[in-house]
Amino acid sequence: NIPFNGIVNDSAQSVISEISERTGGALLEGNSVVYSYSDDNNTNNNNNMPRPTETTSDHPFYDVDATSSPWRIALDIGREPLARMPFEWARTGCRMPLVIPTDFAINDEKASNKNNVLAPHSDTVSFTGPNGAVVRPIIGEGWELSKDERTLSFSYTVPEELKRRDVYIEAGSTLVMTGRVYTKKELDRLNANYYQAREELWEAGGELGDIYDRASASKKWDEASGSWVKRYDNENPFKVAQKKLSYWGAKAKQGRKMAERPDLNELSDRGNLPGVEGGVYIAKEGVVRVGKDGPVCGKWSARPITGAPASYRS
Numbered sequence: 001n002i003p004f005n006g007i008v009n010d011s012a013q014s015v016i017s018e019i020s021e022r023t024g025g026a027l028l029e030g031n032s033v034v035y036s037y038s039d040d041n042n043t044n045n046n047n048n049m050p051r052p053t054e055t056t057s058d059h060p061f062y063d064v065d066a067t068s069s070p071w072r073i074a075l076d077i078g079r080e081p082l083a084r085m086p087f088e089w090a091r092t093g094c095r096m097p098l099v100i101p102t103d104f105a106i107n108d109e110k111a112s113n114k115n116n117v118l119a120p121h122s123d124t125v126s127f128t129g130p131n132g133a134v135v136r137p138i139i140g141e142g143w144e145l146s147k148d149e150r151t152l153s154f155s156y157t158v159p160e161e162l163k164r165r166d167v168y169i170e171a172g173s174t175l176v177m178t179g180r181v182y183t184k185k186e187l188d189r190l191n192a193n194y195y196q197a198r199e200e201l202w203e204a205g206g207e208l209g210d211i212y213d214r215a216s217a218s219k220k221w222d223e224a225s226g227s228w229v230k231r232y233d234n235e236n237p238f239k240v241a242q243k244k245l246s247y248w249g250a251k252a253k254q255g256r257k258m259a260e261r262p263d264l265n266e267l268s269d270r271g272n273l274p275g276v277e278g279g280v281y282i283a284k285e286g287v288v289r290v291g292k293d294g295p296v297c298g299k300w301s302a303r304p305i306t307g308a309p310a311s312y313r314s
Helices: 010-023 184-215 237-260
Strands: 026-029 032-035 068-077 096-106 116-120 124-129 132-137 139-145 151-158 162-164 167-169 173-183 220-222 227-229 280-282 286-290 296-304
Touching (some): 116 151, 173 296
Antiparallel strands (some): 124 132, 139 151
């Protein structure tokens, strides 16, 4: 048994139960987490973690249903630049952080409702207010990925008012999140285009550098004339001009390809999303609105829930 000190809330219990079902036996008993697996050689070896199955993620994690993918959704509610919220709303600069572990799922083909399902791991969300913990109900509505697989949108309904100082979300409001996503296929293509442009720049720069090296090379002694002469003949000026144009063209191309490629520090780890081969990366600082076309009230980010070890400093 691996000692487990602390309270297991509904979200943690849900994750533990899900891991137990998918790995064949990660169970919570009392204050201990018991790991077991089918390999007879490891049945009583409590120092080994369950073996992660092979998935499309960059990190090993337990096999996730093709119709359901767990993500940790973090909302940062507060005033954003040029937002159309009321003047007094979040005027002090206060923020309201909300973390909602959620499954992105799709209904069975036989189900009457074919919409994508957004299923929070708990029916409540909590945050710390001036007077302590605040717990309010939360309802997942649904999610949608654009046809070009670049924009993810999903929503939650807040049955009761959420309030932290002068930041508040009225009862019955719907929080709609939209954000940029990159499929593995798209990101691989953008990376390949950038690497190719970089190679072209290096090649053009090398050729131009060779011309400058020959022009500045040390002189050599010519026995016939009895004097020091240039080691290499003068370059054709048209050839030099052509090489310079090639270099600046390659440099401009590399800049364009770099701009098309997202900063990896601004992306989540790769996680599963139903219906998307190879998984997706979700860009940080997506937009949170009150209602579908309502005013912006914050930003959000996401991180896939996996079986990979996590650092407390991350």
